[in-house]
Amino acid sequence: MSFRQVALFPFLMSNTGEGERQYVFSFQFGLGLVAQFAGNMLGGSLPLWLGGLILVEATSSAAYQMAIGSMSFVALAAVIPLLFIQRNVAKGQETPPGPMARCLAKPAHLSPGVARRRRLPIRQ
Numbered sequence: 001m002s003f004r005q006v007a008l009f010p011f012l013m014s015n016t017g018e019g020e021r022q023y024v025f026s027f028q029f030g031l032g033l034v035a036q037f038a039g040n041m042l043g044g045s046l047p048l049w050l051g052g053l054i055l056v057e058a059t060s061s062a063a064y065q066m067a068i069g070s071m072s073f074v075a076l077a078a079v080i081p082l083l084f085i086q087r088n089v090a091k092g093q094e095t096p097p098g099p100m101a102r103c104l105a106k107p108a109h110l111s112p113g114v115a116r117r118r119r120l121p122i123r124q
Contacts, residue, residue, distance in 0.1 A: 008028070012025060012028065043071070047064050047067045048063070050066040050067055051063030051066070053066075054066065
């Protein structure tokens with residue numbers, strides 16, 4: 001869940017204006033709560049339903065295997081729309097580096113000794 005939050009908030013910030021951010025973030029939070037509720041209800045009931053289809057008890061490993069297997073297909077199908085998201089960059093403008101590239105870049109204003117001491121607070 002935290003990985004989703006780290007990726008989602010910058011995405012929403014870059015694709016919304018100042019006036020609509022409050023509504024978009026509120027709508028995302030509310031929709032996320034409803035989706036979690038529905039997912040928990042479905043995840044709890046799915047072994048019962050699928051166990052009944054293959055004539056085993058809901059607590060059997062076969063029912064849980066069917067539930068996890070079917071949800072893995074749903075999760076893979078949910079990724080498909082994400083593949084079509086494109087970054088809008090004006091012509092002649094270079095794509096800015098992502099946050100991971102900025103984190104891994106060597107700080108230009110620090111000498112190597114200072115940077116090493118800041119990352120590793122243990123003194124020898």
